Amino acid sequence: MFLFSTPQTREAQPVNPVVSAIRDGATKTGAGFDYLMKTAQRESSLEPDAKAKTSSATGLFQFIEQTWLSMVKQEGPKQGLSSYADAITETGSGRLTVADPAAREKILELRKDPQVAAVMAGALTQKNRDQLAGALGRQPHAGELYMAHVLGARGASDLIKAAASDPTRVAAKDFPEAAAANRNIFFDKTGRARGAQEVYGVLAASHANTQLAASATVTQATTAQGADKPAEIAAALAPGRAKGLIGLFSTEGSRAPVSQAVANLWATPRSDASRTAALDAADRYFPRRTKSDATAVAPTAADAASANAAAANAAPVRVASQAVDAPLPPARPVELTQPAATAATTVTGRSGAKARRAPLDLSAFMIQRNGR
Numbered sequence: 001m002f003l004f005s006t007p008q009t010r011e012a013q014p015v016n017p018v019v020s021a022i023r024d025g026a027t028k029t030g031a032g033f034d035y036l037m038k039t040a041q042r043e044s045s046l047e048p049d050a051k052a053k054t055s056s057a058t059g060l061f062q063f064i065e066q067t068w069l070s071m072v073k074q075e076g077p078k079q080g081l082s083s084y085a086d087a088i089t090e091t092g093s094g095r096l097t098v099a100d101p102a103a104r105e106k107i108l109e110l111r112k113d114p115q116v117a118a119v120m121a122g123a124l125t126q127k128n129r130d131q132l133a134g135a136l137g138r139q140p141h142a143g144e145l146y147m148a149h150v151l152g153a154r155g156a157s158d159l160i161k162a163a164a165s166d167p168t169r170v171a172a173k174d175f176p177e178a179a180a181a182n183r184n185i186f187f188d189k190t191g192r193a194r195g196a197q198e199v200y201g202v203l204a205a206s207h208a209n210t211q212l213a214a215s216a217t218v219t220q221a222t223t224a225q226g227a228d229k230p231a232e233i234a235a236a237l238a239p240g241r242a243k244g245l246i247g248l249f250s251t252e253g254s255r256a257p258v259s260q261a262v263a264n265l266w267a268t269p270r271s272d273a274s275r276t277a278a279l280d281a282a283d284r285y286f287p288r289r290t291k292s293d294a295t296a297v298a299p300t301a302a303d304a305a306s307a308n309a310a311a312a313n314a315a316p317v318r319v320a321s322q323a324v325d326a327p328l329p330p331a332r333p334v335e336l337t338q339p340a341a342t343a344a345t346t347v348t349g350r351s352g353a354k355a356r357r358a359p360l361d362l363s364a365f366m367i368q369r370n371g372r
Helices: 017-029 033-044 065-079 082-087 101-112 114-136 142-165 176-181 196-205 216-224 244-248 260-265 301-313
Strands: 088-090 096-098 344-346 355-357
Touching: 017 033, 017 114, 033 114, 033 142, 065 082, 065 088, 065 096, 065 101, 065 114, 082 088, 082 101, 096 101, 101 114, 114 142, 142 176, 142 196
Parallel strands: none
Antiparallel strands: 088 096, 344 355
């Protein structure tokens, strides 16, 4: 029925405000939306009011109080939160505090605001990336960035190095506070303490094949340094190749087939009935090498001498270019090659030949008008 009537317009799906906030945070900070989304899912199941039972972690990204105060102090002026940033001070021991209890409560409540939390998470991601790159001498991948989100950049660096140098070392001994707040990461279901390599694997598993940056430039840089590899794109969409119909009218660029499957379609079937694209032009349809060519016997010395003598006595002949042994189109049907004057012809050469009529003369059906 929809061919003859206008289908009803489907109602647009409501936009999830939390997802929109995470997308905006990724755009503003340059962090990957995929990475921030997976982090929020892992930390809070996308619940802005989520609150940990074992620590002060709160909000989409489960910021603890000191980390949140640090990010608001650094990034607040850029996000229109200068008044809150100015209210945060640092003590002699390096601990951040807010003198006014009411202001402190408002600042910490911002962790439940998806817009603010996403921006701070994106900024923290970029900060951790720079610190880990300096400590490791390479760009970290998504799983290692998530380790920095849980343990801090310095703690993530220590865990990565311990997993490489002493993989069976009990990680809970090096990170007692993190282990107390995240027992499911540092201990298995039986209560056995996991080694550094095991904890590394648990944290990295949730962010496998995750895009780290919103820009293609940063993604390519991380890939070159051994980060998670992005999915391969089709050859026809590779950079430098013609797009769309441009390739039909252009002789520039790569002449490689779009895919091996397409190349196989144009390849001559081999004797073993397999269709495999060959690089040798003689194995393709045009020009085609016949079996007689392939099995031809090399001339003997006597044959060569006889041919040379004949060539010496013969008149000089201009050598033409070598003809290509390409398949010819089918022959014209014999009934169409006979004169139309014959009322009926007989096709011979076959058993049980039948008489065939000449082609129909359409002029007999034409109406002559105005003497024409």
